Amino acid sequence: MSAEAPFLTALYKAPTGVAGFDELTGGGLPVGRTTLLLGGPGSGKTIFALGFLAHGARLCAEPGIFVAFEETADRIRTNARGFGWALDALPAEQLYFLDCIPSPDAVQTGAFDLTGMLAGLGAQVSAMGARRIVFDALDILLALLPDDASRRREVYRLHEWLIAQGLTALITAKAGGDPSSSIDGSTFGFMQFMVDCAVVLNQSVEHGVSQRNLRVQKYRGSAFNENESPFVIGSNGFDVAISRLLGGSDAQHTSERVTTGIERLDTMLDGGYYRGASVLITGFPGTAKTTLSGTFAEAACLRGEQTLFVSFDSDGSEVIRNLESVGIQLGPHVESGVLRMVSARTITGSAESLLVRIKAIAKEHKARCLVIDPVSTLSKAGNELTAHGVAERLIDWTKSDGITMVCTSLLDEMAGQMNGGTPLQVSTLADTWIHLNYLVQAGERNRGMSIIKSRGTSHSNQVRELILSSTGVTLADIYTAGGEVLMGTMRWEKESAARVAQEMADVQGQLKRVQLDAEEAELEVRLRSLQTVLVAKQVEKALLTRTTESQERELKGGRTMMRELRGADAATGQE
Structure with missing residues (x-):
């Protein structure tokens, strides 16, 4: 209990470097705890585990140990050269490989346990300050044990040792009805309850096309995406495909x-x-x-x-x-x-x-x-x-x-x-x-x-x-005529006819304008002539008015003078 006490208040996570997986789990695998990785043959268990250790050694300053039960260390390094991890350049102080492959000629006599192997690993952990460890294909070793009780006992022993060491551990094992494994589902079903995180890899073929999926089955103390996520094994190892997560940050947009x-x-x-x-x-x-x-x-x-x-x-x-x-x-x-x-x-x-x-x-x-x-x-x-x-x-x-x-x-x-x-x-x-x-x-x-x-x-x-x-x-x-859409030659013909009709309309319009201009000019000449006659009549009328007024003044003045000369009665106005 005391060994787990630091994680009761906060669950720290170790980034795996696996593209997409850290986003699914909110940061990676649980630090100081054990993760079980299950999958059939060719599902990518070893590649996932190697990428996890390589990322820790190269980018997180966390030395790691790879314990191999199925392939030799040299074969594992050779197989990993295509992923760009440069494992050969990492010294043993950063990434240590331990071959624990059972000999095919070995004859089991009596019971055995993992005590000796774990003691040796403990010394190596202390010597290099390891923070991460992988047990690859643990089912190969467990298959040598005579019964489920023995297997559970050794799994418990391994689990307690990992807790005591405070290592971030990843155990890989075959699953999914693999005929090459002599371990039934009960052993790993038990381990799935025991570990803090369980990840399942699936591979299937649909119409001749290989499909790979990854699912986080459990993750104690942490939220995670529990749906299946497709993945591929590319030039950089695992690449888990994920869609945008709910609550994730939006992409930057521009109006350009x-x-x-x-x-x-x-x-x-x-x-x-x-x-x-x-x-x-x-x-x-x-x-x-x-x-x-x-x-x-x-x-x-x-x-x-x-x-x-x-x-x-x-x-x-x-x-x-x-x-x-x-x-x-x-x-x-x-x-x-x-x-x-x-x-x-x-x-x-x-x-x-x-x-x-x-x-x-x-x-x-x-x-x-x-x-x-x-x-x-x-x-x-x-x-x-x-x-x-x-x-x-x-x-x-x-x-x-x-x-x-x-x-x-x-x-x-x-x-x-x-x-x-x-x-x-x-x-x-x-x-x-x-x-x-x-x-x-x-x-x-x-x-x-x-x-x-x-x-x-x-x-x-x-x-x-x-x-x-x-x-x-x-x-x-496009050209529309009577509700019909015309394209190509028909559009060209229709547009040509429309242009000809427009040109004819333009010519007729120009002729009409010329005719109207002539009529307008004629009317303007007639208007100017009438305006001249009108002015002459107005002048004649004005002269007539002035002459008439002048004559009336002369006549009136003459009559007044005659009355004065004749001594007529001015009061009566008569001669």
């Missing part, structure tokens, strides 16, 4: 825009794609999905941004040649190193393994822009149940790393969603969804493009005709 490579599409999207957004382009085969993603890749390269183009349909050289026919030049950018073309046409495997490979290549290339053509490949046979989760993690990863991703998908994925959904369902996750389709009219097949959604930005609701030519990719307005 990047061009689509097509000016009119940028206008339709009110400035282009958001930096770090995920873009989905769907359509039937031949609707120019690869072409549209190629314009984005070329524009990114012209900005000098490292770009990764993953093609599941064609070789990289074929993609470059095909896009050159529509004026998209990717070859020079491959030569300069800005663009990396990756062909995955013949690569098979689980969706998780494909995602890990893409992430590794993108990290190596320091990619800021990513094209996956088509992403629907992830949902091929054997991956139906995991594809949607992989798509979620793909988008979460690109967003967290600020990578702008454009991926294409065949139309059957979109059609499936309209009928209830498919395992992939990328369209529900993407920030921007562009759809390409065909319109067959008058013996022609023409391409149409529309924006179904674009989160966080205003966008056009109009359908545009996508036109491919040797000079590049352009978008044209």
Whole structure:
């Protein structure tokens, strides 16, 4: 009890260095306690354990001991050289290997216990100040004991020794109905109750595709993600795939825009794609999905941004040649190193393994822009149940790393969603969804493009005709006549007829304007003439008025003078 007392108040955790696992457990394995790792053959138990010790020795200043019951230390080191851990460079004071492989020729006579081995290990722990220890394939040793009672006794002995030493321990053992193990489930079922943390590794084959899953079965004193999480074994060892955890921090977002490579599409999207957004382009085969993603890749390269183009349909050289026919030049950018073309046409495997490979290549290339053509490949046979989760993690990863991703998908994925959904369902996750389709009219097949959604930005609701030519990719307005949408030659003919009609209307309008100008000029002349006559009449009238008034004054003055001369009666006003 006293040995466990320090952990009753706070549970410390030792990081394993296993990508994703520490996030699932909130930090790693419990410090000073024992963890049981169960799994069938080839499930990755030894790799997990080695990664745990290598991370402690290299990055956490925690020396470790690896006790091997199944393979020799030299074979283990050789097998681990492909993971980049540099175990050979670690001195024995940091990572010590102890071979405890039972000899196949040994003949057991009487009972035995682990006392001697644990005494030797105790001395080694003290000498090197070990903090971590791994017992790999403990079931091999326990199989030598005669019965379950003896096995439980030795498991108890080992557990008490680990508690007394205060070591962070990891015990691996076979499970899952492995025929090579003579230990039944009761022994490890008992151990699962005894240890503080239990992790189960599963491997299965679905339609010829290997699927690996990890589940934390128990973790005393700590919250943990108890659901199965897919994992792969890659160039760095274990890589556990996890989606964003509830309460986790959000990825950093920006309002910066990047061009689509097509000016009119940028206008339709009110400035282009958001930096770090995920873009989905769907359509039937031949609707120019690869072409549209190629314009984005070329524009990114012209900005000098490292770009990764993953093609599941064609070789990289074929993609470059095909896009050159529509004026998209990717070859020079491959030569300069800005663009990396990756062909995955013949690569098979689980969706998780494909995602890990893409992430590794993108990290190596320091990619800021990513094209996956088509992403629907992830949902091929054997991956139906995991594809949607992989798509979620793909988008979460690109967003967290600020990578702008454009991926294409065949139309059957979109059609499936309209009928209830498919395992992939990328369209529900993407920030921007562009759809390409065909319109067959008058013996022609023409391409149409529309924006179904674009989160966080205003966008056009109009359908545009996508036109491919040797000079590049352009978008044209469709022509509607009587409620019918016209594209291609019919649109050209209709537009030509409309232009001719407009030109004739313009000519008639010009003739009418000339006629009206002449009439206006004639009326203006007549108006000026009438205005002149009017002025003359007004002058004549004024002169007549003045003459009349002058005559009346003269007559009146003359009569007054006559009366004065004649002595007439002025009062009567008569002569």
